[in-house]
Amino acid sequence: MKKFLLLLVMTVTVMSGFAQKSAAVLLGHVEDENGQPVAFATLRFLPSDSSSKAVAEKIADQSGDFIIDLPVGNRYYLIATGASFTPTKKWVQISDSAMTITLFKKTEELEAVTVKAKVPLVTRKIDRVVLNVQDNALVAGKNSMEIMEMAPGMFVDRNGGISINGNTGVRVMVDGVMLQLSGDDLTAYLNNLQAADIKSIEVIAHPSAEYDAQGSGGIINIILKKQRTAGLSGSVNTGYSIGRYPGNDQGLQLNYHNNKLTLTGNYSHYQNKAFNDIHQSRTFPENGLYTASNLIINRYNGQSVRLGATYDISKGQYIALGYNGSFNHSSSVTHSISSIDYPASPADNFSSDGHFTDQKAxxxxxxxxxxxxxTDSSGSNLEIMGDYTATHNNSSSLAISQDLDAAGLPLSDSSFRYSMPNQAKILTADIKYMKVFTPTTKLHIGGKYTGTQIDHINQFTRVLDNSWTEDPDRYYQFHYRENILAGFMTLETKVLQTEVQLGLRGEYTKTKGSLDAAVSSVNKNDYFNLFPTIFFKKDLNEKGSNYLSLSYNKRIERPYYSDLNPYVSYLDNYTIETGNPNLKPQFADNYELGLTLDNKYNFSVGYTQFKDEISQITHINQDTALVEITRGNTGSTKRYSATLSIPIQVTKWWRTNNTLQFRYEDIKTSGFAIKQPLYYLQTAQDFKLAKTWSANLSAFYLNHAIEGNIFVGNISKVDIGIEKKLLDGNLKIRAGVTDLFLGRKITADIKYDDNLIHLTQARQSRMFKLSLTYNFRRGKSFKAKKIESSSEDAQSRLQ
Structure with a gap:
């Protein structure tokens, strides 16, 4: 390990000393078609016409003149823009000669202000798919979790689990910062992140070595809206939704920019009430039949605060500080009615009536x-990042139930309470260096440290002799410590019209889990792994709009922290869920071959193999007759896939994007083995009805889904939305209906120990949503810098 890190340090030192191409102090002038200077024009020099990140940027002075230094002989794609002018886009060769750039005035300036080209809902880049959320009526009143289902290949299961192309273990970033959350905590955070704050969502199915290896399913990057106006600017929004129960959300965003200082602030709040009705039936010991109905009412109340400050020390050098706070409270009340019938002996029948109340802060x-x-004018740069996350979760559960005999007379009462305070502290430090040799040849190197501390207490009391009494046998403390040291190196270049990206990441992990209880234990695990990544992109035409791509990467999925905790949670009277401190990581190898035409039509085939897969284990405890659910390294999966994406401009006012995916699952676990095909169809329709009116329709259909040992029947969803713009587009009114035909009602079978549980679930999925957003701004244009962080895989595993 020391040799590996030493190699990285030596590489950084050597690369920083490499000689650059000689730089030219390029003199330039921007003028209009009549030869008059264009004041304050913006010039961006990009490495390619498909790139979004500029190598260099410059704003011309009042006389249209500018000075910029770039390596002589390099070729760049130039984008020059100016107020009231049509952007000029062209390839330029850097030389010692002065450069003159001509901008042409817009012929219909008024129309250009009020009628803007709408960005397609889905756009495709070399390494990711982008869902453009902004200005789409379909997102009216939705949160980020609901919006994700609109992205090609993405699916959100009934428990909030996210998958890309069928692969679970997806990590979520916000503006490039990985969230240190998972499970219920991640769901709560994403439910609190509203559409009014989101610009786009990037789907990165195969991350490079620069990203943490954690996350076998890929990465989702949520890009928030950013104001780019000097002075004061911002927006306010409010929304209302109604299904069986109502909900509402509000938000405020403020931005201030003056000289070298940029300040940003965001506050959002949401409140919601929903239902979740679950009905199940299964066999029971001694030829019994168990049936149960769990009628659940959920309430959610959440707030989030985001603050940021950026100070430009000098040109090309800045420092940024950020704060992100999320405060959520949820509660659920479950009325569980269960019965156990013995057809051969009806007198032995009995039932149970229970109420379970859960509170989570x-x-x-x-x-x-x-x-x-x-570090130089060609785009080389150094990033140093630090991140500290502290969470405090306090969960409590109250259970009151009564058992009844065949005649409905009381047999026994049971009352107990759980209290589970949980604290987590995560510290990360990250350093990255990118050396740009030419616009097509770059070297990325870096290292990272992540330290995690989790402390959990479980307190249990029950009613004995009409008083609440602590049960020392069920009291325990769980302490988890994890340290990860990582280094990576990625080389990008272009050879024979083929873009090549080769990467290698090494991660050393040291963990210790301590259980202090009636029976104490300590689990330690140290391991080192290498994670290679390979990417090829072969252009098939001169523009590079048609290309073949080939990728491979290896990923790791470490257990969620909560799954390592030996907790016990009652789901109903006869079903419990427990953690497993002996869990080990699972690994995935991902391969994909793709063909893209005209930068939008895409066909790809993929193969993923999971080893030591963490899968759900369900069995009956013969002593207690309880169904126990836990997780273990008992599974392996081979997944074959083929995906076809076709965007079509049907008319000037109608645009559609369609994705069809076929998957073949070969799953083996200790409890079952299955080989089965799956079909997934997504479609999005955008309609431009008038200058200020637009409408959208989004739908998907999945013939069935497999979640561990849960086999879900067909699922579908149809959403519709409409938008009206007022006050020169500054006020937007959006209305929509989600799950119009109630296709998200779930029917499922759970297989275990040669037994079967049949399950149906209905949630508050069909809702009418209305939202209003007003944007205000004052001042000159500026570009807000992204506040990055070193937080990555640890965030995504917190519960």
Missing amino acids: RNLNNFTFNYHLD
Whole structure:
């Protein structure tokens, strides 16, 4: 391990000393078609016409003149823009000669202000698919979790689990910062992140070595809206939704920019009430039949705060500080009615009537530090990042139930309470260096440290002799410590019209889990793994709009922290869920071959193999007759897939994007083995009805889903939305209906120990949503810098 890190340090030192191409102090002038200077024009020099990140940027002075230094002989794609002018886009060769750029005035300036080209709902880049959320009526009143289902290949299961192309273990970033959350905590955070705050969602199915290896399913990057106006700017929004129960959300965003200082602030709040009706039936010991109905009412109340400050120390050098706070409270009341019938002996029948009340308070405080330095004029830069996350979760559960005999007379009462305070602290430090040799040849290197501390207490009391009494046999404390040291190296270049990206990441992990209970235990695990990544992109035409791509990467899925905790949670009177402190990581190898035409039509085939897969284990405890659900390294899966994406411009006012995916699952676990095909169809329709009116329709159909040992029947969803713009587009009114035909009602079978549980579930999925957003701004244009963080895989595993 020391040799591996030493190699990285030596590489950084050597690369920083490499000689650059000689730089030219390029003199330039921007003028209009009549030869008059264009004041304050913006010039961006990009490495390619498909790139979004500029190598260099410059704003011309009042006389249209500019000075910029770039390596002589390099070729760049130039985008020059100016107020009231049509952008000029062209390839330029850097030389010692002065450069003159001509901009042409817009012929219909008024129309250009009021009628803007609408960005397609789905766009495709080399390494990711982008869902453009902004200005789409379909997102009216939705949260980020609901919006994700609109992205090609993405699916959100009944418990909030996210998958890309069928692969679970997806990690979520916000503006490039990985969330240190998972499970219920992640769901609560994403439910609190509203559409009014989101610009786009990036789906990265195969991350490079630069990203943490954690996450076998890929990465989702949520890009928040950013104001780019000097002075004061921002927006306010409010929304209302109604299904069986109502909900509402509100938000405020403020931005201030003056000289070298940029300040940003965001506050959002949501409140919601929903239902979740679950009915199940299964066999029971001694030829019995168990049936149960769990009628659940959920309430959610959440707030989030995001603050950021950026200070430009000098040109190409800045420091940024950020704060992210999320404060959520949820509660659920479950009325569980269960019965056990013995057809051969009706007198032995009995039933149970229980009420389960759960309260969960989740608070997250996250602080980030980011230092950025451009080390040369060609785009090379150094990033130093630090991140500290502290969470405090306090969960409690109250269960009151009564058993009844065949005649409905009381047999026994049972009352107990759980109290489960939980604290987590995560510290990360990250350093990255990118050396740009040419616009097509770059070297990325870096290292990272992540330290995690989890402390959990479980307190249990029950009613004995008409008083609440602690049960020392069920009291325990669980302490988890994890340290990860990582280094990576990625090389990008272009050879024979083929883009090549080769990467290698090494991660050393050391863990210790301590259980202090009636029977104490300590589990330690140390391991080191290498994670290679390979990417090829072969252009098939001169523009690079048609290309073949080939990728491979290896990923790891470490257990969620909560799954390592030996907790016990009652789902109903006869079903419990427990943790497993002996869980080990699972690994995945991902392969994909793709063909893209005209930068939008895409066909790909993929293969993923999981080893030591963490899968759900369900069995009956013969002594207690309880169904026990836990997780173990008992599974392996081979997944074959083929995906076809076709966007079509049907008319000038009608655009559609369609994705069809076929998957073949070969799953083996200790409890079952299955080989089965799956079909997934997504479609999105955008309609431009008038200058200020637009409408959208989004739908998907899945013939069935497999979640561990849960086999879900067909699922579908149809959403519709409409938008009206007022006040020159600054006021937007959106209305929509989600799950119009109630296709998200679930029918499922759970297989275990040669037994079967049949399950149906109905949630508050059909809702009418209305939202209003007003944007205000004052001042000149500026570009807000992204506040990055070193937080990555640890965030995504917190419960």
